[in-house]
Amino acid sequence: MTDLTRLSLAALRDGIAKKDFTALEAADAYVSAIEAAKEKLNAYVAVTADKARDMARASDERIAKGEAGPLEGVPLGVKDLFATQGVHTQAASHILDGFKPEYESAVTSNLWRDGAVMLGKLNMDEFAMGSSNESSYYGPVINPWRGKDSNTDLVPGGSSGGSAAAVSAWLCAGATATDTGGSIRQPAAFTGTVGIKPTYGRCSRWGVVAFASSLDQAGPIARTVEDSAIMLSSMCGFDPRDSTSVDMAVPDFAAAVERGVKGLTIGVPREYRMEGMPAEIEKLWQQGLDWLKAEGATIKEISLPNTRYALPAYYIVAPAEASSNLARYDGVKYGLRVPGKDITEMYEFSRAEGFGREVKRRVMIGTYVLSAGYYDAYYVRAQKVRTLIKKDFEDAFAAGVDAILTPATPSAAFGIADQDMSSDPVKMYLNDVFTVTVNMAGLPGIAVPAGKNGEGLPLGLQLIGKPFDEETLFAAARVIEKSAALDLAPSKWWS
Amino acid sequence: MSVDADTVRRIGRLARIRISEDEVSAYEGELNAILGFVEQLGEVDVSDVEPMTSVTPMVLRRREDAVTDGGHADRIVSNAPLTEDNFFMVPKVVE
Numbered sequence: 082m083t084d085l086t087r088l089s090l091a092a093l094r095d096g097i098a099k100k101d102f103t104a105l106e107a108a109d110a111y112v113s114a115i116e117a118a119k120e121k122l123n124a125y126v127a128v129t130a131d132k133a134r135d136m137a138r139a140s141d142e143r144i145a146k147g148e149a150g151p152l153e154g155v156p157l158g159v160k161d162l163f164a165t166q167g168v169h170t171q172a173a174s175h176i177l178d179g180f181k182p183e184y185e186s187a188v189t190s191n192l193w194r195d196g197a198v199m200l201g202k203l204n205m206d207e208f209a210m211g212s213s214n215e216s217s218y219y220g221p222v223i224n225p226w227r228g229k230d231s232n233t234d235l236v237p238g239g240s241s242g243g244s245a246a247a248v249s250a251w252l253c254a255g256a257t258a259t260d261t262g263g264s265i266r267q268p269a270a271f272t273g274t275v276g277i278k279p280t281y282g283r284c285s286r287w288g289v290v291a292f293a294s295s296l297d298q299a300g301p302i303a304r305t306v307e308d309s310a311i312m313l314s315s316m317c318g319f320d321p322r323d324s325t326s327v328d329m330a331v332p333d334f335a336a337a338v339e340r341g342v343k344g345l346t347i348g349v350p351r352e353y354r355m356e357g358m359p360a361e362i363e364k365l366w367q368q369g370l371d372w373l374k375a376e377g378a379t380i381k382e383i384s385l386p387n388t389r390y391a392l393p394a395y396y397i398v399a400p401a402e403a404s405s406n407l408a409r410y411d412g413v414k415y416g417l418r419v420p421g422k423d424i425t426e427m428y429e430f431s432r433a434e435g436f437g438r439e440v441k442r443r444v445m446i447g448t449y450v451l452s453a454g455y456y457d458a459y460y461v462r463a464q465k466v467r468t469l470i471k472k473d474f475e476d477a478f479a480a481g482v483d484a485i486l487t488p489a490t491p492s493a494a495f496g497i498a499d500q501d502m503s504s505d506p507v508k509m510y511l512n513d514v515f516t517v518t519v520n521m522a523g524l525p526g527i528a529v530p531a532g533k534n535g536e537g538l539p540l541g542l543q544l545i546g547k548p549f550d551e552e553t554l555f556a557a558a559r560v561i562e563k564s565a566a567l568d569l570a571p572s573k574w575w576s
Numbered sequence: 577m578s579v580d581a582d583t584v585r586r587i588g589r590l591a592r593i594r595i596s597e598d599e600v601s602a603y604e605g606e607l608n609a610i611l612g613f614v615e616q617l618g619e620v621d622v623s624d625v626e627p628m629t630s631v632t633p634m635v636l637r638r639r640e641d642a643v644t645d646g647g648h649a650d651r652i653v654s655n656a657p658l659t660e661d662n663f664f665m666v667p668k669v670v671e
Contacts, residue, residue, distance in 0.1 A: 183651040281631045295631055324636055393614040404591065411592070413664050415655035424667045429594035441593055445603065446610055448591040449579065459614070464627030466620055471628065506606055507613045523631035548632065 085110040086251040090155055090308035091335075093254050097154040098144065104154025107254075108137035108198055111156045115200065115252050117576035124247040126161050126219045127169035128201040136198040143196065152315055153196030158253035160244050161202045162209055163189050163299075164288040168199075172290040173217040174207045176435025177416040186288025187320045188257060188299050195315040200253050204243030207437045208407065209264055209292045212512035213495075213502065214242025216439040224272060224494050225250035225571040228536035235494040235538070238268030238512075244302045245272040249571060255303040255312045259289060261296045262395055263490075263516030266528035269302050270489035270541030273530045273569040275309045275558065276302040280548050281523035282327035285320030293402035294325075296395075296520040304569070306529060306559045310334035313551065329549065337552035338559045343377030345553065348482035352388040353515060355491070362488045362540065365532045369486055369542045372564035373557060383482055385473040390466050391518040392510060397450050397463035398521075403440075404447025410435060442506065471522040478547050484557050487515050489528040489541035515543060525551045529558040531565050539569065578608045 085093060085107050097104050112130045119125065133156060140154035164170050164182040171177035185193075193199070206216040213236040214222040222242040224235040226249070237246040241258035245268035248256050258265045260278035269276030277300045284299040291297065301312035317331040349370060354363075370380050412418035412431030419430035436444065450459035477485065491514060495502065502509045519526040524545055531542040542561060546554045579587070584603045588595035595603060630636075649662040658665040 180655050183648070183654060282634075321637070321639065325631065325634075327632060327634070387620070390617055390620055393617050396610060396614055397617075408592075412657065413666055416657070418657035421667070424669050425592070426594075427667055428592040429588075432592055433594040433596075436593065442603070442606055442610075444591050444593065445584075445587050446607060449583075449587050449607065449611075452587070452590060461627050462617055462620075462622060463614075464629070465622040465625040466617055467628040468625050469620065469622070505609060507609055510613075 086114050089305050090254040090303055090311060091305070094152060094155050097140070098149055100144070104137040104140035104144070104198060105134060107154060108133045108156050108200070111200055111253060114576070118250060118252055121575035122223050122225060122246055122250055122252070123220055124204055124222050124243045124250065124252055125158070125201045126171070126173060126204045126243070129168055129199055132168070133198050133200050136193070140196055140198060150194065150196030151311070152192060154198060155196070155254050156198045156200050157192060158200050158203045158244060158247045158256040159189055160241055160257050160259060161205050162259050162290045163257055164290070165189055165199065165202065169202050170290070172208045173205045173219055174435065174437070174440070175218045175417060176410045176432070180415050184288060187285035187322065188289065188316045191318055192257070192315055197315070203247055203256055206240035206242065207440050208290065208403070209240040209259055209261055210403070210439050210443055211239040212263070212267055212509055214239040215497065216437050218437060221497055222246045223497070225575065226272060226494060226538055227571070227574065228538060231536070234497045236271070236497055238271035238494065240264040241268050241276070241302060245269055245274055245276070248272070248274045248302050248304055250575065255301055255308055257299060257316065258302045259297060259299045260520065261292050261399060262520050263513035265300050265302060266516045266526055266541070266543055267490050267512055269528040270539070271494040273539030273567070273571070274302050274304055275306050275527065275529050276300065277309050277313060277527040277551065277554065278519065278525060279313060279317060279551055280525045282325050283317045283549070285318070285323040285326045287320055287322040291406040293399040294406065295402060296399060306555055306562050307335055307338050310338050310555045332552055334551060334555055338555045340552070340556040341376060342373050342557050342560050345378045345483040345557065346381050346481050347373050347378045347557070348381055348383040348477050348485040350383050350385045350388065350485060350487060352385050353487045355514070359492060361534050362491065365540050365542065366486070366488050369531050369561055372561055373486065375564070376560045381482060383477045383480070383485070385477065385518070387466065387469045387473050388518055391470050391521050392514055394463040394466040394470070395517045395521060396446070396510060397459050398467065400443040400447035401451050401460050402447070404444045404451065407440070407444055467521050470518055474522050474524060483547070484553050485545040487543045487545065489515060489543040491515070493534045493536065493538040493540055519545050524548060525554055527554040527558045529561050530567055530569055531561050533567065539567070578611060579604060
């Protein structure tokens with residue numbers, strides 16, 4: 082019998098619908114794969130095998146009755162940032178020890194409504210703060226990919242490192258993820274998977290543990306462009322419980338995947354041609370442009386002059402919002418409590434022990450930039466710069482650009498405990514240099530595998546779209562996926 | 577602008593995170609590295625630029641001022657480290 086975990090999400094769904102195999106068989110295949118990889122990859126922080134089987138049985142019953150939903154029987158992994166009723170939800174943090182929500186997030190509710198099956202909760206950087214998945218309380222996730230003839234462990238990227246690694250290593254058919262500065266697109270690029278951050282407002286933030294509310298957006302990571310489109314259609318939708326949720330019809334994104342790029346204008350921002358950019362990234366980018374051109378797109382050089390200020394502005398806005406959002410973890414309402422001689426000491430001890438170093442660093446920066454006397458110099462200035470960054474994109478789109486092509490990351494996956502990165506927080510932050518502008522402007526962005534480096538590690542390209550025009554991104558990403566025709570199966574060393 | 581050891585202690589108090597004395601100098605270095613990095617925003621001419629307050633151009637929705645949910649006190653306290661009769665229990669705050 083075929084290994085069900087190797088099928089694309091679309092093929093698995095269709096096979097279940099046609100009763101070639103059952104949803105229960107699919108769930109069992111994935112649960113076994115997860116168990117076999119557990120110690121080596123550390124992608125899951127909680128496996129809900131019984132729940133998966135119960136949900137799969139219910140799917141099989143619905144199929145028998147002819148009531149199948151668009152994701153009926155498809156086993157998915159869920160990033161630990163999404164509240165799942167009665168199931169481990171800790172944002173991979175010590176401070177949420179034992180937290181099992183009494184409610185279900187909007188995005189996961191939508192997935193279960195459409196018939197998907199939950200396999201468990203996926204590892205991530207603590208509170209989604211990180212680009213290597215090394216800040217997790219549960220330890221780092223290991224990238225299923227390794228360099229040619231190498232046994233060195235690589236990071237899967239972050240913060241959705243568990244999501245990306247699990248999808249790439251066939252430990253789920255697709256995964257939910259979130260993206261505040263690049264946390265879907267960077268790990269997708271590092272693992273040879275497809276990740277899309279939709280337009281801000283498309284996915285409800287209700288029930289997603291908040292990091293930086295004006296930047297956070299959920300999206301899928303999947304093995305193909307089509308799979309990511311199928312998942313996104315189910316994840317999106319208006320939700321009155323999120324004040325920034327947008328009341329707009331959700332397109333059938335999968336229908337746009339084969340639309341092609343004929344007649345589209347693809348922008349190439351000259352400011353993304355960073356000094357010291359590795360030749361292999363430069364080459365990948367040019368190759369992507371050539372593929373789009375060959376399929377009928379017009380390439381146009383554009384300027385996004387404020388690009389270089391996006392990352393510094395982000396490192397004011399995101400920590401500021403985080404310091405406010407994370408004030409709720411106080412040892413009173415849920416999670417870890419460390420006793421002290423009075424209530425202030427209890428707060429201080431609980432937060433000192435409960436938060437990891439990167440989270441504390443960001444809460445401290447956020448507290449500082451919002452403190453009396455500094456608010457205008459830092460926070461207000463950063464929000465003004467953000468207006469300028471958004472305007473750069475608006476000008477490009479107004480001049481006839483339909484989508485923008487850039488590299489997804491400045492390099493391929495790097496090693497665990499990289500000395501350079503761990504000694505200087507700013508070096509780690511530079512991982513998001515191509516992705517963070519998109520969050521600052523609230524635009525949709527997709528990362529798609531486009532090539533491999535000399536070591537055989539996957540490299541991704543990013544497409545940035547107009548607000549609410551994810552369809553063009555799926556169409557253009559599909560052209561790149563098809564043209565690249567990569568073998569995206571890492572060699573299976575973990576089981 | 578840069579922070580010194582006293583500022584690190586003060587931010588720790590404001591953030592309600594206990595910073596031990598042997599951590600102060602490491603935080604001082606890290607926070608100054610980040611503040612040094614964001615310093616370049618000073619180059620940007622932001623005169624006559626409005627700060628971004630809404631990502632998508634939209635007016636915040638309002639809803640009817642009515643009770644739509646409630647009666648879940650037991651579920652609300654179900655994850656608390658210490659509760660009694662559906663109250664959160666904390667160390668004494670009033671003498």
